[in-house]
Amino acid sequence: MKHYVLSINPGSTSTKVAIYENELEIHKTTIDHSSEELKKYDKTIEQCSMRKDAILKFLEEVGFDVKELSGVVGRGGMLPPVKSGAYRVNESMIDRLTNRPVVEHASNLGGIIAYEIANPLGINAYVYDSVAVDELMPIARISGMKEIERKSFSHALNMRAMAIKTAKKIEKSYYDCNFIVAHLGGGISISVHNKGKMVDIVSDDEGPFSPERAGRVPCRELINLCFSGKYDKKTMSKMLRGKGGLISYLDTNSALDVQKMIDEGNEEAKLVYEAMAYQVAKGIGELATVVDGKVDRVIITGGIAHSKLISEWIKSRVEFIAPVEIVPGENELEALALGGLRVLNGEETAYEYDLG
Numbered sequence: 001m002k003h004y005v006l007s008i009n010p011g012s013t014s015t016k017v018a019i020y021e022n023e024l025e026i027h028k029t030t031i032d033h034s035s036e037e038l039k040k041y042d043k044t045i046e047q048c049s050m051r052k053d054a055i056l057k058f059l060e061e062v063g064f065d066v067k068e069l070s071g072v073v074g075r076g077g078m079l080p081p082v083k084s085g086a087y088r089v090n091e092s093m094i095d096r097l098t099n100r101p102v103v104e105h106a107s108n109l110g111g112i113i114a115y116e117i118a119n120p121l122g123i124n125a126y127v128y129d130s131v132a133v134d135e136l137m138p139i140a141r142i143s144g145m146k147e148i149e150r151k152s153f154s155h156a157l158n159m160r161a162m163a164i165k166t167a168k169k170i171e172k173s174y175y176d177c178n179f180i181v182a183h184l185g186g187g188i189s190i191s192v193h194n195k196g197k198m199v200d201i202v203s204d205d206e207g208p209f210s211p212e213r214a215g216r217v218p219c220r221e222l223i224n225l226c227f228s229g230k231y232d233k234k235t236m237s238k239m240l241r242g243k244g245g246l247i248s249y250l251d252t253n254s255a256l257d258v259q260k261m262i263d264e265g266n267e268e269a270k271l272v273y274e275a276m277a278y279q280v281a282k283g284i285g286e287l288a289t290v291v292d293g294k295v296d297r298v299i300i301t302g303g304i305a306h307s308k309l310i311s312e313w314i315k316s317r318v319e320f321i322a323p324v325e326i327v328p329g330e331n332e333l334e335a336l337a338l339g340g341l342r343v344l345n346g347e348e349t350a351y352e353y354d355l356g
Contacts, residue, residue, distance in 0.1 A: 003070040003344050006117065007336040008055065010075060010109040013038065015051050019064055020337035027062045028333065031055070044104050045097075045112075052113045072118040073340035074110030075332065076130025078102040079355065081152065084133045084160055084198060086343045086350040089115040089125040093353040107131065126350055128339035129157040133198060140200040140290075154191055154201045155183035155302070161335030162301045162327045163193050169325075170297065177296040180287050180321070182280050182314070184304035185330065186212050186253065187241075190280070192287040200290050205240065208279035211253035211304070214244030215279065246272065255304050262309070277313035284318045295322035303330055 002022060009016040013035075018028040031054045033047075041047050059066055074089070076082070077097050087093065089111045097108045107130075114125035134152035143150045159181040167174040175196035182190045187204035202208070209215035217240075226236055239248070247253050249272045250261065261269035288295055298318050300311050305328035315324045342348040 001345075003341055004064075004068045005337045005340045005344070006055075006059075006069055006072045006114075007333040007340075008072065008074045008110050008113055008117075009332050009336065010051060010106045010113070012106045015054065016333055017055050017058060018333040018337060019059070019062075020334075020341070022341060023338060025334065025337075027058075027064060029058055031058060044106055045101075045108065047106075048109055048112050048116065051109060052116050055113065055117070066117065066121060069118070069121060069123060070344050071123055071340045072114040072125045073336040074112070074114035074125065074127050075107045075336065076127035076132065076157070077108030077111055078105045079130050079132045079353075081134035082130050082132050082353075082355070083351060084129055084135060084156065085348055086126045086128045086339055087130075087353045088350045089118075089127060090353055092355070093127070096353075096355070102132065124350070126340050126343060128336050129160050131156060133160075135197040135199060136201070137199045150206075151203075152198070152201055153203055154189040154198070155185065155187070156191070156198065157335050158301055158331050159183050159189070159191050159299075160193070160198070161331055161338065162299050162325075164338075165327065166297050166299055166325050172296070178291045178294055179297050179299055180284050180295055181299040181301065182284055184210070184280065184300065184302035184310070186210060186303075188213070188215070188276075188280060188302075188304075190283040190287060192290045194291050200287060202283040202286060207283045209245040209276060211246045211255065212242055212244060214240045214248065246276070255307050255310070259307060259309060273310065274313055277310045278317070281314050281317035284314070285321065288321045293321065298322050298324045299327060300324065301327045301329070301331070303328070305329070 005020045007018045013033055015031045019026050078101050097112055101108050111127040118125035131153055133156040136152050141150050163179045163181055164174045167177050179193040188208045188210040189204045190202040191198045192200050204213050206216050250269055258269050258273050305311055305326055311326050343350050
């Protein structure tokens, strides 16, 4: 049966959109939103109508009739902890994302816009693999400090999609496999998938540093910096997320710039870049213990996985654990569309959101 699925992935300054005919992408675009346009809105949630209208204009420009759509899938926003997979967007979810989001974030718009497009057509809107997917085992929640519980925030959408794709490639069910997936982007997160569940993660603030984030740093030294009198809370937060990692050492968040430095003989750039790969490999090794070393594949994905240099550095350190699959790119629009398609085909059942 032929299905047309619209994928919507809102970012801070753009909205990425794609139309899929079953598994085939037939139209795709990135709609940029200028700072002049965005500054008209006090809150991110107020951008819904503007972004929805821009999407409908794109569909009209490419000559696609919205009445052909079978479903609309938006990026899952900052919800309370949810299961992996699809949730049907309902009034309870709309209320939560609109009035009580866990964090104000552009991804909160995904489900709302999807609903506003789908509802008049009499079809369902879904979100798929929200960043709030939380399937941690009870033992994985223990941090070592009673006041702090480990939580699951990760690049779940792309990581699960690449795990499902890899399972298909090796002719196994995702639900019969153990995978470790490292997502390398502006932030880096690593997850271990045990028979269809992400049972533990190394998040982007407790693992490898990345282009913009400091990752796991020595706690005592961090406390000393916080109470040194040199920095306020806002500055320290920025040093950890936004001005950490490659920016802190090399004054750039571009992996391409760093590779250019290395090509030009910059030894410091090489050391820092390799250290990032080294820390990713350590995180992968750490998560291998969760499944007693029984790993079907290690998967390296995300935008930085396009870098053969860093991918090979990681691969050389972890391929003793399991064969390594390198699947570059964010792949988020595809992940949304294929997740929605599995629901439409009856391969998965969408949950009903009722967390209030």
